[in-house]
Amino acid sequence: MADSSIYKSYSPAIVPRDDDNELVWMFIFNSNKILIKGEPEYPEIPTSEDFKGIELSFISKQYLGELDGYACYCMEVEDLADAPLGMCFKDLRALLGLVAEDKFLLMGKAFQIVNWNRMNKFCGRCGAMTEPKHNELAKLCPSCNSVYYPRISPAVIVAVVRDGKILLAHNKNFRPKWYSVIAGFVDPGETFEDCVIREVMEEVGIRVKNVKYFGSQPWPFPDSLMVGFIAEYESGEIIVDGEEIDDANWYGRDNLPPRPTNVTIAGRLIESVLFG
Structure with a gap:
């Protein structure tokens, strides 16, 4: 179990670096399915390079940190959104064992954060719309100051x-x-x-x-x-x-x-x- 770690090539962070020209890893979810590219037996995480000339609208977008030195984000698209040519949405559970363990752990983190964003748009105490906290992975209610962290x-x-x-x-x-x-x-x-x-x-x-x-x-x-x-x-x-x-x-x-x-x-x- 000691070899199981999300941090082999991933560094978590809250605030992205100010560099719009670098490659970006994109963990894109449609319900409980993640967008992948490549052959079914060798799935890969798409990057910004794969989306040149392609427009895709996101419901939410959250910075995760850096993977192999490049920024990575998790996003959610509408349930009816189609996968771009050469890619497909695949059930996350089905990828277990097909991708490196540390990459699967990061996919899982991205999935949990997407779900957390979806379930915490509004404050459970007063009903006001929540806002991201600038210094930690949390949501803040501007009305009653309640704080919501990802559920574990x-x-x-x-x-x-x-x-x-x-x-x-x-x-x-x-x-x-x-x-x-x-x-x-x-x-x-x-x-x-x-x-x-x-x-x-x-x-x-x-x-x-x-x-x-x-x-x-x-x-x-x-x-x-x-x-x-x-x-x-x-x-x-x-x-x-x-x-x-x-x-x-x-x-x-x-x-x-x-x-x-x-x-x-x-x-x-x-x-x-x-x-x-």
Whole structure:
């Protein structure tokens, strides 16, 4: 997990440099889809060079900082906007594993900021139109001075281990026969470790102990931060809740069902526990 970083070639900033002549990276979104160029198997982020002679109207535009030394922005277009010739709008989730991890993390950040801009045009307290703060990534209400930051929803994801096997479960929202580790959102007042213990008990009816931090992964669908743990089985028998989880069992390396790949923290947890 230590190699997962958005900052390999990206430097965040709030205020752009005063230079209109440089190349600009353009993270353009239509709903939950991002505009890409190139072959489907090798998607690339378009730049200002790709838009010479092309007019595209943006609902919102937000400076992100610099990628490989060049400015980058995230933008939103109308839902009915067409992709320019040689480009296409593609579901962001489908790009996981097709682009370098640090670039995908930046795509995810851009996606979250576009959603944040869309959802915070008006103050939730007084209804006035918000304005960007000049010195930080935030929106300010000029009427009541309320400040709104990009939303991040923390969630835990945990590999539960027992006698060399891992607990995997099928969520009702998964495709058939697809299994993963237990996950859930953190409640107010909980530590991450509290949340691990509660979520495992609620979803599969067992108690865990020795909860240890593993790593984390931003998950922009729409605004999660997945915080990973490994825990040991303590007691109880598997009883699925029937609401989110409809099946769960213990699996070893020789009988694993279809599951997440290592581009996700879920896949990395499974790999770490069973294959070291």
